[in-house]
Amino acid sequence: MTFDQEYFNLGRLDALSYRHTLIHNLDARTKVIATFAFIVTVVSFPKYEISALLPFFLFPVLVFSLGDIPVWLIIKKVLFLSPFAFFIGIFNPLLDHHIMCTLFGIPVSGGFVSFFSIMLRFFLTIGAALLLISTTSFPGICHALQKLSVPALFISQLLFLYRYIFVLMEEAMRMVRARDMRSFGARGLGMQVFAGIIGTLFLRTMERAERIYQAMLSRGFAGTIHYGRPSRFGISDCLVVTLTGVLLYFFRCYDIVGTMGIQAERLF
Amino acid sequence: MSHHIVEFENVCFSYPDGTEALKGISFRVLHGEAVGIVGANGSGKSTLLMQMNGYILPASGSVTIGALQLMKKTRMEIRKKVGVVFQNPDDQLFMPTVYDDVAFGLLNLGMHAGLVQERVLKALQTVGCAELRDKPPHHLSGGQKRAVAIATVTAMEPDILVMDEPSSNLDPKARRSLIGLLKSFEHTRLIAAHDLDLILEVCRRCLVIKDGLIVADGPCEGILTNKRLLEENNLELPLSLQRCT
Numbered sequence: 162m163t164f165d166q167e168y169f170n171l172g173r174l175d176a177l178s179y180r181h182t183l184i185h186n187l188d189a190r191t192k193v194i195a196t197f198a199f200i201v202t203v204v205s206f207p208k209y210e211i212s213a214l215l216p217f218f219l220f221p222v223l224v225f226s227l228g229d230i231p232v233w234l235i236i237k238k239v240l241f242l243s244p245f246a247f248f249i250g251i252f253n254p255l256l257d258h259h260i261m262c263t264l265f266g267i268p269v270s271g272g273f274v275s276f277f278s279i280m281l282r283f284f285l286t287i288g289a290a291l292l293l294i295s296t297t298s299f300p301g302i303c304h305a306l307q308k309l310s311v312p313a314l315f316i317s318q319l320l321f322l323y324r325y326i327f328v329l330m331e332e333a334m335r336m337v338r339a340r341d342m343r344s345f346g347a348r349g350l351g352m353q354v355f356a357g358i359i360g361t362l363f364l365r366t367m368e369r370a371e372r373i374y375q376a377m378l379s380r381g382f383a384g385t386i387h388y389g390r391p392s393r394f395g396i397s398d399c400l401v402v403t404l405t406g407v408l409l410y411f412f413r414c415y416d417i418v419g420t421m422g423i424q425a426e427r428l429f
Numbered sequence: 430m431s432h433h434i435v436e437f438e439n440v441c442f443s444y445p446d447g448t449e450a451l452k453g454i455s456f457r458v459l460h461g462e463a464v465g466i467v468g469a470n471g472s473g474k475s476t477l478l479m480q481m482n483g484y485i486l487p488a489s490g491s492v493t494i495g496a497l498q499l500m501k502k503t504r505m506e507i508r509k510k511v512g513v514v515f516q517n518p519d520d521q522l523f524m525p526t527v528y529d530d531v532a533f534g535l536l537n538l539g540m541h542a543g544l545v546q547e548r549v550l551k552a553l554q555t556v557g558c559a560e561l562r563d564k565p566p567h568h569l570s571g572g573q574k575r576a577v578a579i580a581t582v583t584a585m586e587p588d589i590l591v592m593d594e595p596s597s598n599l600d601p602k603a604r605r606s607l608i609g610l611l612k613s614f615e616h617t618r619l620i621a622a623h624d625l626d627l628i629l630e631v632c633r634r635c636l637v638i639k640d641g642l643i644v645a646d647g648p649c650e651g652i653l654t655n656k657r658l659l660e661e662n663n664l665e666l667p668l669s670l671q672r673c674t
Contacts, residue, residue, distance in 0.1 A: 175565075300525035300565070320525050327567040328519050372520040379482045379513045380534030380585065381505070387536035388529060 465628030572603030
């Protein structure tokens with residue numbers, strides 16, 4: 162996994178967000194609201210919940226298919242981030258010993274159940290966030306947040322982040338390449354060179370920031386970024402938001418998978 | 430109109446680290462004139478250009494743009510008159526899409542949304558980039574970035590255009606269309622470049638700067654053919670003239 166590959170991976174997610182499908186064409190506000198509601202609902206379950214979380218996988222599956230998003234790309238990214246959630250939950254089995262159920266004759270402690278629940282929530286929430294990014298252009302998301310009255314300062318921070326993350330990464334990539342060219346497989350001089358690269362990158366960023374500010378000033382910047390374009394919140398958007406709300410509420414209040422399990426148990 | 434004049438009178442400037450960048454520069458550019466500024470690396474060209482819109486103020490001497498003398502108080506007004514195109518378009522294009530970037534300055538002027546759209550499209554058409562309006566800048570090629578950077582400035586309809594190395598990093602075709610574009614403008618133009626052929630084609634007059642001083646000021650035909658003067662300033666004859674000799 163080289164730096165170059167990672168760079169193009171990031172670009173790929175960005176390129177995905179500029180396509181036109183059913184999901185892509187929805188108003189950005191719709192998707193932001195739906196994703197936010199989805200994440201809040203998923204997180205709101207009690208800590209031992211597993212079965213009630215399962216129906217929520219319906220949402221990402223729908224977005225994957227309707228938005229024509231390559232499944233592996235997203236799954237790889239989720240897995241890449243999963244160590245964070247893994248280490249948050251890994252100590253639960255050590256701390257929480259009381260037996261909650263027996264699975265095929267093996268007693269399962271509360272710690273394992275809550276660990277599994279954390280991992281499920283992680284996959285759902287991070288998946289949802291990545292899907293939002295890959296189906297909505299970043300400027301679109303910023304615009305939506307602005308319309309939803311997020312403070313302008315945050316919006317301009319996000320806009321600059323999006324604009325310059327690519328420039329910064331390209332700069333870093335060029336420096337890493339230049340180092341690799343002349344280190345002949347010896348990986349440079351280790352930490353010392355690496356620290357140098359980071360330092361130079363920082364100084365260059367400062368200088369660039371200065372020049373950008375200069376460019377902004379010379380076009381009449383006086384403290385606020387005026388940013389905005391007309392956008393339509395159409396009937397399909399209303400429909401999607403309502404439907405998502407209803408489904409989320411339903412899934413939150415009724416444990417469908419659990420009920421199905423109990424029914425099945427009674428039958429056999 | 431006769432008031433799109435740029436006048437520098439004995440301008441001096443030193444950086445906080447003690448480097449004396451300008452040591453008394455005086456010149457006067459008239460309305461509609463295209464002036465090339467040449468000189469070695471570190472001769473003070475960029476510092477000179479940064480004085481044009483008041484990003485830095487002269488330590489002594491005066492800069493007059495139109496009827497306004499450059500001061501802290503007047504620099505907002507002056508920035509509306511002077512459009513600066515920076516050397517690196519990545520510094521100039523800071524908004525998420527081409528459209529937003531070109532609209533940035535206009536919205537800062539408090540312009541009405543409908544008029545903004547009209548002006549943005551017109552400016553993008555002038556540089557031949559109308560179809561790029563919804564693209565993010567990192568999806569553009571170097572030549573496209575440069576063209577859009579110029580549009581961001583011309584959309585504001587400045588009286589005076591200032592450019593720092595407009596042809597750097599461009600392929601020959603993009604450079605050629607840039608030259609055509611620069612020739613077509615009627616603004617007062619100040620262009621700093623090492624690309625002497627570009628200056629020869631676009632400008633009538635040329636300033637040579639050395640160590641913070643103007644060492645030559647006159648018609649391009651005289652200066653850019655003076656081999657000795659150019660070589661003293663780490664320059665050489667424009668390629669188009671080298672072939673003839």
